[in-house]
Structure formats: structure tokens, C-alpha cells
Amino acid sequence: MTNLVLNEPTQIEIAKQVSQALNIGLKQVDATLTLINDGSTVPFISRYRKEMTGELDEVQIRDIQLTAKKSQELADRKNTVIKAIHDQDKLTPEIQQHIMSAASLPVVEDLYLPYKQKRRTKAMIAREQGLQPLADFVMANLNAKIPIADYVNEALPTKEDVLAGLHEILAEQIGENAAYRQWLRTRMALDGVLVSSLKRGGKDKDEQEVYAGYYDYSESIKSLLNNKFRILAVNRGEKDGGLSVRIDFASARMIHFIQTKASKGQLTTGDGYQVLRSAIEDAYKRFIQPAVERELRQDLTTQAQEQAIRVFGDNLYHLLMQAPLKGKIVMGFDPGFRTGSKLAIIDAQGKFLKKQVIYPHKPANAQQRAEAADIFKALVAEYHVQLVAIGNGTASRESEEFVAKNLSQGVSYSIVNEAGASVYSASDEAREEFPNLHVEERSAISIGRRIQDPLAELIKIDPKSVGVGQYQHDLNAKALDQQVDHVVETAVNQVGVNLNTASPALLTHIAGLNKTLAQNIVDYRNTVGEFSSRAQLKKVPRLGPKAYEQAAGFLRILDGKNILDNTDIHPESYSAAKKLLAIADIVASKLATETANQALRALDNQVIADKIGTGRQTLHDMITSLQKPGRDGRSDMVGALLKSDVLHIEDLKAGMKLQGTVRNVVDFGAFVDLGVKHDGLVHISRLARRRIKSPSEIVAVGDIVNVWVVDIDEKRQRIGLTMLEPQEEK
CATH class of the missing domain: 1.10.150.310 (Tex RuvX-like domain-like)
Structure with a gap:
């Protein structure tokens, strides 16, 4: 028996693996892992340890963190498997070497499969009945006559019983062969085709024909990797009971490969070969193909989910980083029909001043609707409202018409994505802040504050409720939560x-x-x-x-x-910052003037960095911070689209140029809010004249974009848009 020797990789060994996997310098990776292991956070490392990491950004640092974790998990699993095989007295130097050199978890599991504890199988029973020697004989002597009669006994009373037991042993051995599984895994990924069809009775499960495009659908695995959202669509259709899904692959090719390998290339018609061939076909259909297809579909799903999670994260980041509308008195307008519309006046600092309920829409009677207009105008005048923020939920478009009709000169309105406002309004935090208000009234406050400071308000709710992304309810909850945490952490610390x-x-x-x-x-x-x-x-x-x-x-x-407390200069660098100001002959009260900024820019060099005792990257960031004390990272982002008129879907005509706000970005395009009831879709093919891999290369949530109407389907309430001027389309 081989001595048990487990491998506990050192940090530098893991760093080498990560460096190779991510194509990032070994010193950078090792330094980053040292900082992480010392308890430093990703935002801190990215912002304040640039000299150590070589200016790696947060995405690269998180990639290093995740890849290192996966490397450690792979090493731990290898050790677990080696120990398990050793405890069975079956570990050999060859097996141990194969496991230690495995590059992925599936390969490790393939190698472990023959030794894995499992429920009692027919092959196990056949071995207990003494048929393993016969199976070994057949594999070594494919042309020889099989001595079946020698194994007939009380437990195996007929030759047919012996052959059945022999078949089970050979089929299980073939089915658990790691090399065969690995070959099929590779070939199926390269040559396989995902096929979906309407399941019997499936239309009863898909009355709206949501999955009609997948009733008779096939696409190669290679092509799917460029259209991962389709994987999630097919999965959902299968889960809902409307679709039947499989992966097609040339089975004869795989069976031929196993036959060639198992028979060592012998061409024979002997009894042993015939028994082996039958076992191979059974092993492929019963063990290898179903297992590998499950693995491949799971891998495709994981990749599709990872892509969808990245899309969600990117959308959420841009939503959180929308520029705030500072210094404006806002009316939050939470639309409603039967229960009325809730209004909330919020001062320029976000303080709640006044609440009111009005009934501007039917089924309210004419008198109530007239009173609603009077109350609205009076509140705008009394509190000097500068902007009305209208939630985009139920009755939003009707409320937009009401507001536009009754606005005073110089007052604007904006449609605000209210997704999640009701979640916040019913939360413990909202109840603690506004204990005497109803849920709907708190919602109006949230809508108003969202336009004043999107980050500060949206951070109060579960970001998964904000309505950006695709198929997010089908995604791995733990992975999605982790991505949300990373995005929120990045946004908050950047600002x-x-x-x-x-x-x-x-x-x-x-x-x-x-x-x-x-x-x-x-x-x-x-x-x-x-x-x-x-x-x-x-x-x-x-x-x-x-x-x-x-x-x-x-x-x-x-x-x-200390004015430095209003910059993103770290206190550990205050001494260096003061030396820098002294060299530039700048007093704190003169910061952010053009004269001071020019003087600072002239000092952005290695000589000054050495003089004040910092690295060049730290000096550069310090100068940037001193040029704009109190700088908000969102100042470069897009703010809200302010409006004073209203648009209906009936007003739209093909070729019309409009301006709208990007509400959601998905793999196949971007949804744009034009101010009509339903968002229009700019398909990925109409975002740019050049070929793009992802809509996020062109647009982001919150962007204000110019679009042209391509087509309008009033019956289905669908609007096709393009960001290419009509004469540019091909």
C-alpha cells in the first residue's frame, strides 16, 4: 500500500496557479494574497495599496481572491479523495499521481468514482458471487472461449446468470473509466447540440406561448456560449413543464472510441469481444452519456448564470452610481388609482416635510379629480417644489399626464424606477424612521429621495428587488448575493x-x-x-x-x-500630503482654485514622490484628491432625464427621434423608457454599426440616449427602437 502523503499548497504555490490562470504577474498576485490574508478589504487594497499590487483594480483583485479560493478547494478535495482511497487499501502511486495532477474537480471525481462508496449495485453482487476473475479473463483474452460453465453454481445456476453478472461487472468498469468520461466531456462540448421541443401537454403549461421560440429549437454548444441567455430560457421552459430538453451527440462515435480503447485496437469476433461490445453499449447509454450530459448542462447553466449575474451586477452598479440631483426640493409622487396617489415633499437635504393623498384618476369622481389638481398646485407653490419624481408603477403614465398638465412654469418632472420601494416602505428601517406613516406614504418619500441621492436610498433595500437584470429569480442565490455585496461595496466606497x-x-x-x-x-x-x-x-x-x-x-x-478629512486621501498619508502642499506653497483655503491645481499638476513626478515618501501612484491619487476636495465619484455619471411634456404610444411613428432613459440592459439588447407605458427595446444589432459582443459595451442603466422608432405593435404593446440613425441602418 502506498504511504499517505497529502499536499498542502503554500501561498506562493497557489499564487503561481492564480498567476497562470489569470495572466497576472506573480509578484502582484502574491502581494494581493498577502494583503487579503492579513484582513485587508478589496476596496482598501485597490485604492490604497497600488504600489504593492501594481495598480490592480477591484475586479482583478476579486478574481485573484476567487481563483485562489478555487485552487485551495481543489487541493483540499484531492487530499480528501486520496485519503479515502488510502483508507480502502487501494491507493497506488499511479492513482495518487493521476489525482494530484488533475486540473479540475470533474477529473478528480472521475478518478474517485470507482472507489466511491455507493449503494449496492448488480455489479457488486456479481463480484460477491465470484465473477470478477471471469471479467478479468475476458478483458485479457478477447479471442478466447469464455469458461462460463466453470462459474455456474448454486448462486448462479445457469449460464445466462453468469453472463448477466459478467455483463454488469464489465459495464460498471467501463462506465467508471475516467478516460472515457473525460473524452466524451470534451467531444460533447465541442460537437454537441442542445435541442428543445414542445413537451406533450406542454402548451397547457405555456398558455402565453412564452417559450414558442423553443418549441422546435436546436443550437450547437459552441454557439450557445455566445448566447448564454438562451440556456436560462430553455431551463425555465423545462422547469415550467412546457419543454423537453436534451443534448444530441453522435453516440456511435463514442461507442467506437471505447471499443477501440478497451480492446486495445484488436479487431476480433471472439466471444469475449462480443460480450465486451454489449457491455460498452450498455455502459454508454446507462452510465456515461447521462452523467456527462448532466454535467455539461450543469456547466452550461453555471456559465449562463455567471453571465447573468455579471449583467445584473453591471446594471446595479450604474443604477447606484447615477448622479444625484443635489440642492433641489422634490415632490415624491407614488401613483395609484383606487387608493389615490401619495405625495411627499422633501427638502434639498432629503428631509421629509409634508405628506398628502390626492385622487387624480378614475374611479375618483370629477370633483375629487379637480380637488387633486388644486392640492397639487398649492403644494408645489407653497414648498417651492423644483422637481416632481413620479414612480413608474401602476398609474404612472396617467400620473405623468396629470403632472405635466398641472406643472408650474420652471418646474420639471422625471419618471423614477420605483422597483423595491414597497420593500423598503415595509422594512424595519422605514418603520423606525417614519413610525407614524403608512407604507404607501413612506414609498412616496423613497421615490423622491431616489432622485436626490440614488445610492443612499437604494442601499436601504434588497438590491435584487430593483428590477435590473434577466432571469435573476433562476440564478444561484448565494452567488447573486455575493455579487450584490461586491457591487454595493464598490459603489459605496468609490463615492x-x-x-x-x-x-x-x-x-x-x-x-x-x-x-x-x-x-x-x-x-x-x-x-x-x-x-x-x-x-x-x-x-x-x-x-x-x-x-x-x-x-x-x-x-x-x-x-x-482638517480639509484632508473631506478627501479620499488616507490618514496614513496626511503627513505626505502636508509636505506636498508645502512644496507647492498652497494653503488649505486656496485648494481647488485653478492656480493651486496647476501647481499640483506640475508636481506629479517621481522626484516629488521620493521627497514626500510615497509611491508614484499614491502621489497621483493625492494630487487628484487635492484638486477636488469633497469630490463625488458620481459627478461624471448620468443624472435623471427631466421632462415637462408627455408622450403616448399612439403618438409614436416609425423614424421618429426620441430621448429616453436606459432602464435595463440584457444580453440581447437594452430597454429604454420613452415616457410611454411600456419600455422600448433596442436589439443588440441596433446598438452600434460595428459588431459587439455585449450591449454593455455601448449602454448602461441610467444612460440618457437618443433613439429612433423602428416599429410599434400597439396590440402587444411592443416598441422596436434603434440607436442608429435610419439612414445608417443596413
């Missing part, structure tokens, strides 16, 4: 938060903080008063040195004692 106004929900997503520390910061603020410096964070209960190191640079103090 930074006001330490003296941020909610616990917002603070929770700051690097180095958790729910407890976030609440402790707010409690300290409520007890002691506003923070006047970042250094005061060290006095917050349970906020230790590591948490302070990770979080401090992402927290802002707008009117503190």
Missing part, C-alpha cells in the same frame, strides 16, 4: 459617505465596517455629537485599528477641522 449624515445601512457597506460597527458609529454620533475629525473614529466602541485603517479613507467630514 464615499458623509460620516455625519450616513445611515447605518450605508455605513455597513464601508470597507472594514459591519452592521455592529456601523450602528456604533451612529450611536456615538447621536450621543457625543457630529464628528469633527476622522481620528475621532478611534473612540467608537469596538472599532479597532484594523477597522479604522480599512474604513477611514472612505468616510468624509464636510466641514471638519
